[in-house]
Structures are given as structure tokens and as C-alpha cells.
Amino acid sequence: MAFFNEYTKELIATGILFILLILLRIISTKLVRRYAKSSHSIEHRTNLVIKYIHLFINILVVTALIIIWGVQTKDIFIALSSITTVVGVAMFAQWSILSNITSGIILFFSFPFxxxxxxxxxxxxxxxxxxxxxxxxxxxxxxxxxxxxxxxxxxxxxxxxxxxxxxxxxxxxxxx
The missing domain is CATH 2.30.30.520 (SH3 type barrels.)
Known part of the structure; x- marks a missing residue:
């Protein structure tokens, strides 16, 4: 019971964040599907773009959770810089994969052919x-x-x- 009394604000903020997560995922899915329908896009390309957007939203929510639960800002920066360094080195080796994914998203939204x-x-x-x-x-x-x-x-x-x-x-x- 002491846990709930001590962390009431954090628990309420986490609940609101999860509701916001669900709403953002539903809204983004509907918007992408509406755009895909208007541009006559095929289903698996639409699902792929939706997955990328959901991944981005999830990363934002995890970052917000870290901030809500009071992780020190300097600790967040140290962890993010370490992760960015590792991902940067890995992506430098795999730049073509990232380039092709980005190009696939651009082709989906610009729809030249x-x-x-x-x-x-x-x-x-x-x-x-x-x-x-x-x-x-x-x-x-x-x-x-x-x-x-x-x-x-x-x-x-x-x-x-x-x-x-x-x-x-x-x-x-x-x-x-």
C-alpha cells in the first residue's frame, strides 16, 4: 500500500501515457490506411509503414516512461549516447539496409509509380x-x-x- 501512496503521480501519468499510446497507434493506423486507400497502395506496404510508425511511437513512450519514473537526466544521456554509439557503428556497417528502408517509406508516401x-x-x-x-x-x-x-x-x-x-x-x- 505504501508503494501506491508514494508513487501515485507516476502511476497516474503511466496510465495516461498508455491510454495515449493506444490512441496514437489507432489514429496513426487509420490515417495511414486512409492515405493508402486514397493512393491505391497495396496492403503489405501499408502494414510495413504502420509497423515503422508504431515502432517510433513505442520508442517515444519508453522515453516518456523513463522520464516519468524519475531516471536522472544525466543517466538518460549516458545511456542514450552509449546506445547511439553502438547503433551508429552497427548502422554504418549496414547503411544500405537503413537506406533501403527509408527509401521504401519515401516511395510509399510520394507514390511516383x-x-x-x-x-x-x-x-x-x-x-x-x-x-x-x-x-x-x-x-x-x-x-x-x-x-x-x-x-x-x-x-x-x-x-x-x-x-x-x-x-x-x-x-x-x-x-x-
């Missing part, structure tokens, strides 16, 4: 003209006219020039 579009990637060494079969968190899956399947990293799509071509089936004449 969609599945079924035929695109031309302007790369002077390896130009590619192919149809988009799927857009994932890390890669875009392409299929050429020859049936060749290409897995192309998202970060390169943002670095290279892209042309969206007319659908090849529209301008072909079919004869018996």
Missing part, C-alpha cells in the same frame, strides 16, 4: 526497362519483356532517373 507500371531506369551502365511486379520494404521486383526477373534496391530508385512508360500492351496490334 505503382505495381503494373512499366518503368525505364536511366543508368548509363545498365539501363533497365521492365514492369513493376511488387514493391517491398527493401526492393522493387521487376520483370522485363524477356521474362527476366530483376530485384532492384529501393535506394537506387531514388538515385536514378526513372521514366514511366506507356503500357506496352496498349500500343501493340494483335492479329489472328
Amino acid at each position: 505503382k505495381i503494373g507500371d512499366v518503368i525505364k531506369i536511366h543508368d548509363k551502365d545498365f539501363p533497365i526497362e521492365a514492369e513493376i511486379e511488387d514493391i517491398g520494404a527493401f526492393h522493387v521486383y521487376l520483370k522485363t519483356n524477356d521474362g527476366e526477373k530483376i530485384i532492384y534496391p529501393n535506394n537506387l530508385l531514388l538515385q536514378k532517373g526513372i521514366s514511366i512508360m506507356k503500357n506496352h500492351f496498349d500500343d501493340k496490334e494483335f492479329v489472328d
Whole structure:
């Protein structure tokens, strides 16, 4: 009973924070789904962006809990600097993964092309003209006219020039 009397403010603030967490997750999920529906985005890409947003919200809530329960500010900075250093070294080794995830999120919200579009990637060494079969968190899956399947990293799509071509089936004449 002494615990509840001593930490009443912290317990109330924690309860309010958890209610806020639930509300933020519901609201963010609805907003992303509404945006995805208006831009005709596919379901697994929408779920991926929702996961990233929920992860960010959870990190903010954990930080708020640490502050609510009175961890000293200097201890928080020491822990965060240590974690940032370790994550920074690990991410430096894996920068392409982080770059592809970030590019996947940018492609989701900017939505320059969609599945079924035929695109031309302007790369002077390896130009590619192919149809988009799927857009994932890390890669875009392409299929050429020859049936060749290409897995192309998202970060390169943002670095290279892209042309969206007319659908090849529209301008072909079919004869018996």
C-alpha cells in the first residue's frame, strides 16, 4: 500500500501515457490506411509503414516512461549516447539496409509509380526497362519483356532517373 501512496503521480501519468499510446497507434493506423486507400497502395506496404510508425511511437513512450519514473537526466544521456554509439557503428556497417528502408517509406508516401507500371531506369551502365511486379520494404521486383526477373534496391530508385512508360500492351496490334 505504501508503494501506491508514494508513487501515485507516476502511476497516474503511466496510465495516461498508455491510454495515449493506444490512441496514437489507432489514429496513426487509420490515417495511414486512409492515405493508402486514397493512393491505391497495396496492403503489405501499408502494414510495413504502420509497423515503422508504431515502432517510433513505442520508442517515444519508453522515453516518456523513463522520464516519468524519475531516471536522472544525466543517466538518460549516458545511456542514450552509449546506445547511439553502438547503433551508429552497427548502422554504418549496414547503411544500405537503413537506406533501403527509408527509401521504401519515401516511395510509399510520394507514390511516383505503382505495381503494373512499366518503368525505364536511366543508368548509363545498365539501363533497365521492365514492369513493376511488387514493391517491398527493401526492393522493387521487376520483370522485363524477356521474362527476366530483376530485384532492384529501393535506394537506387531514388538515385536514378526513372521514366514511366506507356503500357506496352496498349500500343501493340494483335492479329489472328
